[in-house]
Amino acid sequence: MAKQSTQTLALLNQLAADEVETAMQILAHAMQQLEQAERQRTMLEQYQQEYQQQWQLAAQKGLKADLYRNFQGFFSQLELAVRSQNAQIEQCQANVQHKRQLLQEKQRKQKSFEVLITRAKTLQAKAENKRDQKMMDEFASRAKRSRL
Template identity: 75%
Template structure:
């Protein structure tokens, strides 16, 4: 009966290990997406700075009203893209945090099964040692009786 219990715990531990692996992969994917989002934000920021420099250069030379409207419209779209990217990064950071917590939960579950397996094995070994000791005591007692 004890062996069956240990086998069940071992199976549960293996399943928990699979869950840990899946959670690690999901976390790695979320972290990769976050990194890509941050890189895209950096590129947008650089592009925004370059555009501002172009704007200042054109303004010094003077510009027509229609060109001014085009610059303002594009700059507004660029600002919206940066804000959107910031929102996406915040969302991705939240996903990464959630997946980190989920991974920790799965790791604790796996560790608890490992502790239960260890305890069951220790108990089984203790029972086996007691049984062996009892057999040795019986053998010694019989040996002593036959020699007398």
């Protein structure tokens, strides 16, 4: 009976380990999405800085009203894109945090099974030692009786 319990716990532990592995892969994917979003933001900010420098150079030379409106309109769109990208990054960060918490829960669950397996094995070893000791005591008792 104890062996069956240990085998059941081992199976549950393996299933928990599989869940941990899956959760790690999901977390890695979420972290990749976060990194990609941060790279996109960096590219947008660099483009925004370059565009702002071009605008300043053009403004020093003098701009027509329609070009000025176009520059300002495009620059506003860039600012909006950066803000939108920042919001996406915040969402990705929240997702990464959530996936990290899920992973930790799965790891705790797996650790619980490992502890239960260790306890079951310890109890099983104690029971075997007790059984062995009882057999040794009986053997010694019989040996003593047979000598007398």
